[in-house]
Amino acid sequence: MIEVNQITKKYGSYLAVDSVSFQVEKGEILGFLGPNGAGKSTTMKMLSCFITPTSGTASIVGKDILKDPLAVRQNIGYLPESAPSYQNMTVSEFLNFVASIRGFDDREKENRIEGIIGVTSLEEARYQTIDTLSKGYKQRVGFAQALLHDPPVLILDEPTDGLDPNQKREVRNLIKQMSREKAIILSTHILEEMEAVCTRAIIIDRGKIVANGSPADLLKESNMHNVVTMKTKSSPDQSLNDLLVELPGVAGAETEESGDGLFLTRIKPENKADILSEVKSLLSDKKVDIEEIYREKGFMDEVFWNLTHGGRN
């Protein structure tokens, strides 16, 4: 549904986006991550035909953003960063305006607005002017505007920015609900959000894509991936430690106090191999009393740091 082909944006000599290519299919929720100023918003602005790329192009539902920008705009719902809207209009007037621009006739307009107000839970705010609304409601108005014409493609620039935890949860559920029928791109700073919502993530740094994969794939990049963590009431003695290290595929083990009165031992595998069953059978052989044992998936913040910051030195 979305095909981006070597899209590039230069501001003077500054390369904001450097030949970025990717695809998004129907049913996918693509998370766009990266430090501030990495080029996330710029890419989204190009896809929504607000700014034109310096070179390269993209097509959305088969329509080229350079050759047919109006058709592209008809097929996407775009939520700009911080959801701008006309502050002195009421919610229903604003939605009415957007519906008119989208070319719906009066009856269709009424139905659509009615429907979208329900979906985004804006009933209470309906006749209030937008500047009197809270940040969460303003964000919902932005959502309503983007969804009004039921577009096949959604581009959301930081959709949960500035919302409280409950509102974030609602917005995430809303996005997930819609994802079956649509291709969605969203940008975020929040790594947990990406893990919770996105089927795939692209990490972009200084205008370039540095990683593209599912959240689970990205976690495999973490140094902590497949590390076995166990918690015990007493510190494991030296002999147990030696036995653990001698297990095939184990690179090392370290113990520290975990703060809740327990001792936390991390057993690190070689080459991120899965060693949980070996460790478990050894522990049951030796009849070690353990409180908790699990395999770490890895830490997204570490992956993110290594990909975007670590490469700088």
Next chain:
Amino acid sequence: MTQVKALIKRELMAYFYSPVAYVFIVIFLLSTVGTTFFLGNFFESNQAGLEIFFLFHPWLFLFLIPAVGMGLWSEERNSGTIELLFTLPVTMLQAVISKFIAGWIFIGIALLLTFPMVLTVWYLGDPDNGIIFTSYLGSFLMAGAYLAITCMTSALSRNQVISFILSVIICFFLVLLGWGVFTNILSQAFPVWLVDVLSSFSFSTHFKSISRGIIDSRDLIFFLSIICGGLLINAVILDAKKAN
């Protein structure tokens, strides 16, 4: 067309939502009528005509019209709604024309509300209605030219005050070129043909000519080309600056 209609409607609503619209109309009426009676000594002139009323329009519009148009684009850029606007299925041309027309309609409403002046001269005597009509037409066209220039300066800056000042300066220059006192000074330094060419670029020259009662195609073309030129530059500026 549906887009243009929706955009004009929104823009007009935006004027009347804020108290600024009403304040503007009151100031517009007070200043146009006030100058006629107090500066122009309407009663002492003993003429049942609106020449004195229209005489001050080029000078009043210098401040009034930029006040109407200064926010058209700068507000949109400042609040970020420009990103919303240009990701809706709207072309640049549609947006630029719609904003301009909305502002022009608003000024037209203010101008129509000066109708008591017409009633006054009808009551006082037997004025030439043709001249009154062409004067109104000229005033409206001239307002359009001012507004197109303001639209252009409004696209230049996110700050309404800067837009206002730039627009006043440009319009002032265009009024000045046709002002007798100024052209006299110019003609001492420059040859007459050059002064004539310069003053043919002035609002006041063409406005004077229309308000004499003759609709000359040259005057119409002058105002319409200022409007088209201003809006064209407006679109070019916007295209370059909308994303900063």
